[in-house]
Amino acid sequence: MTTGAAIRLDRVAFSYGEAAMNFDAGIEASVITAVMGPSGSGKSTLLNLIAGFETPQAGRILIGGADVTHLEPAARPVSMVFQENNLFAHLSVEQNVGLGRSPALRLKDRDREAIAEALARTGLAGKEKRLPRELSGGERQRVALARVLVRDRPVLLLDEPFAALGPALRDDMLDLVQDVHEERKMTVVLVTHRPEDARRVAQRMIFLDNGTVAAGGETEFFFGPDGPAAFRHYIGTEETAGASRKTARKRT
Numbered sequence: 687m688t689t690g691a692a693i694r695l696d697r698v699a700f701s702y703g704e705a706a707m708n709f710d711a712g713i714e715a716s717v718i719t720a721v722m723g724p725s726g727s728g729k730s731t732l733l734n735l736i737a738g739f740e741t742p743q744a745g746r747i748l749i750g751g752a753d754v755t756h757l758e759p760a761a762r763p764v765s766m767v768f769q770e771n772n773l774f775a776h777l778s779v780e781q782n783v784g785l786g787r788s789p790a791l792r793l794k795d796r797d798r799e800a801i802a803e804a805l806a807r808t809g810l811a812g813k814e815k816r817l818p819r820e821l822s823g824g825e826r827q828r829v830a831l832a833r834v835l836v837r838d839r840p841v842l843l844l845d846e847p848f849a850a851l852g853p854a855l856r857d858d859m860l861d862l863v864q865d866v867h868e869e870r871k872m873t874v875v876l877v878t879h880r881p882e883d884a885r886r887v888a889q890r891m892i893f894l895d896n897g898t899v900a901a902g903g904e905t906e907f908f909f910g911p912d913g914p915a916a917f918r919h920y921i922g923t924e925e926t927a928g929a930s931r932k933t934a935r936k937r938t
């Protein structure tokens with residue numbers, strides 16, 4: 687059983703060479719925080735900094751009070767699910783999930799039990815031997831989720847993991863995340879461009895704009911009459927764009 691760890695970005699500066707990003711923010715332990723913001727505002731970069739796939743040019747990142755700024759991704763108490771390409775094409779479902787327990791796939795009985803349980807949990811029982819190409823997009827994301835379930839880390843980062851799925855499947859997946867969070871109380875950071883997803887599962891929210899944290903607080907506050915102006919403006923724009931979203935789904 688894992689519990690969550692608080693995350694702190696202490697005056698973190700990062701740039702890919704063009705626009706500078708600056709993150710100074712706290713993410714509360716053991717709750718689900720949704721991260722929203724326009725395309726290019728730095729949502730993926732924020733997660734990559736927490737996970738250790740990018741290193742700050744200045745500032746520090748603390749997880750559970752420990753300075754992880756210069757730790758390798760594998761050494762951090764973190765798992766991450768990306769929008770796509772989470773799986774190794776030549777490995778079976780079972781093996782892809784097994785990597786969450788042992789990078790060399792040296793699995794003990796206890797690991798095999800955890801893998802079977804995660805596959806059952808994500809509705810993948812019976813598909814253990816399939817390769818990623820023999821699965822639907824939704825099933826592939828469930829494999830990615832099963833892998834983070836067997837890792838059982840205090841921090842779970844989700845970067846628009848279900849954006850490519852249909853509405854019913856997406857809601858199922860969000861429910862699953864919420865159920866697992868309810869059980870394990872890990873810290874979940876979910877990037878989404880859908881306000882209804884944030885409302886459905888997140889207790890807290892962060893709104894990014896132009897490489898910085900423009901607002902943060904309770905989800906209820908965000909969607910209330912006194913919510914942050916930048917956020918209200920952003921979802922207002924989203925709603926008017928809603929009609930065209932079915933044909934041209936926004937990807938960030």
Ligand code: ADP
Pocket residue numbers: 702705723724725726727728729730731732938
């Ligand atoms: P979001 O996830 O909110 O859409 P990103 O974090 O991906 O935004 O990007 C933030 C900024 O960094 C954008 O200006 C984007 O163009 C730039 N960026 C992202 N990834 C790279 C990269 N690998 N190389 C150069 N620039 C990048």
Ligand code: MG
Pocket residue numbers: 729730731938
């Ligand atoms: Mg992104």
